[in-house]
Amino acid sequence: MQFKSMVISNVELSPCYFRMRMTAPQDLGTSLPGQFLMLKVTESIDPLLRRPFGLFDVGTFQAEYDETPHTYVEILYKVVGKGTRMLSALHHGDGIDLLAPLGKGFRLGEKGEEKILVGGGVGLAPLYYLAKALVAQGEKVRLFAGGRNRDDILCITEFERLGVETYVATDDGTLGEQGFVTEVLEKHLGAGQRIFACGPMPMLGAVSRMAEAHGVPCQVSLEAYMACGVGACLGCVMPGANHSDQTPDYRCVCKDGPVFDSFELKWS
Ligand SMILES: Cc1cc2nc3c(=O)[nH]c(=O)nc-3n(C[C@H](O)[C@H](O)[C@H](O)COP(=O)(O)OP(=O)(O)OC[C@H]3O[C@@H](n4cnc5c(N)ncnc54)[C@H](O)[C@@H]3O)c2cc1C
Ligand code: FES
The missing domain is CATH 3.40.50.80 (Nucleotide-binding domain of ferredoxin-NADP reductase (FNR) module)
Known part of the structure; x- marks a missing residue:
């Protein structure tokens, strides 16, 4: 789903690494670990594309103005270029546009392992x-x-x-x-x-x-360059285990992943 969110906090944890908490709709509380969000860092056209980030945490908080619990989502990010630099300049109260939750998350596996x-x-x-x-x-x-x-x-x-x-x-x-x-x-x-x-x-x-x-x-x-984040542009594909020039076998990181069983992918 696409929604408008508000920055609650955006804290530098160590040089170039930030942790940002944003408001989120209640439905996001059911997101799976490993899913991700796509964030539009600015209302202006540059950078045009949304930037993908994994869900670092999702939870609830109590606002000062009422007693209902509100949902938040957090990301942990590294400043590597223009988009993340602009993100690091956001403050409490700034608005931001999000698409989430996206992709397939981790499967938790068997009990007792x-x-x-x-x-x-x-x-x-x-x-x-x-x-x-x-x-x-x-x-x-x-x-x-x-x-x-x-x-x-x-x-x-x-x-x-x-x-x-x-x-x-x-x-x-x-x-x-x-x-x-x-x-x-x-x-x-x-x-x-x-x-x-x-x-x-x-x-x-x-x-x-x-x-x-x-x-x-x-x-x-996996991380890959993403444009749409929803399986429409095929800009994020990675070779699957059986891929060869004769028989192409690609996985779409945003839609089939970003989480994969390691045997599904070609590592060489
Ligand atoms: C599913 C997914 C989850 C991600 N989760 C996180 C996260 O939790 N925290 C975090 O810090 N980053 C995460 N990333 C990477 C993050 O999306 C990029 O660092 C960000 O988009 C860079 O934007 P920018 O405008 O600052 O950099 P740009 O100006 O676009 O690029 C700056 C530099 O970063 C490199 N770069 C940009 N995007 C990627 C990418 N997707 N993969 C590898 N290199 C890239 C470019 O080659 C270039 O050298 C994730 C990516 C994906 C696909
Ligand atoms: S980013 Fe467009 S198909 Fe994955």
Whole structure:
């Protein structure tokens, strides 16, 4: 659905990373972890296209002026270009136009499996709402978070407050173990687990191969350039597992995903 929303807060968490809370219609409260929204950063025509962001959190808050609970949605974003720079300049009370919820989210899996979340940089964003849903279901959840340096590791205490066991790795060793998050992950993989991953493609490819080698089911959430967000422009397609020049097999990230079983995709 398309709706007008109001910015409640827009806070810089670490250099270039912001967390923004916006008002949302009550129906958005039933959004699934892994779904995303498309946001028009300005009323003017530049940038023309909406920008996609994963749902970092959805919940309710009490307004000062009445006693009914109101719904909010949050995103966690990194400033990388014009759209996100404009977003970072928004303040409490500013209006914004949203399309949400979009795409297919994570499937939570079987009860009793250990749930392993793997996030690279801002790929951590959709994993918090997922962690909340898994914890509410009584699941044991572990988070493996990776980044270039300590500034890329966001909201870890929020996960810990949910009771999630966290492991951190940074390329430069400024927080957690030094090295790739996949190296830390590999030491903890085994039977009875299910992986949910979001982050850069090389990390997702490595996690996917590792999951296959250990026989652990794995879902990945992809990012792609998006124009429409609803399956109309085919601008966001990625090759599926059986893709070749002779037999094209494409998946539409916005409509078939952004969450896929890792075996559905071609990683080479
Ligand atoms: C389903 C989905 C969920 C996403 N969730 C989040 C999120 O939770 N938090 C977050 O910070 N970002 C997320 N992104 C990425 C985010 O949409 C882009 O960073 C944003 O659109 C950039 O807009 P911009 O105008 O600032 O940058 P632009 O000026 O458009 O581009 C700046 C730079 O960023 C690169 N870039 C832009 N868009 C993408 C993209 N989709 N994938 C890879 N590189 C890109 C460009 O190549 C360029 O180098 C998500 C993307 C998708 C498809
Ligand atoms: S963004 Fe248009 S089809 Fe996916």
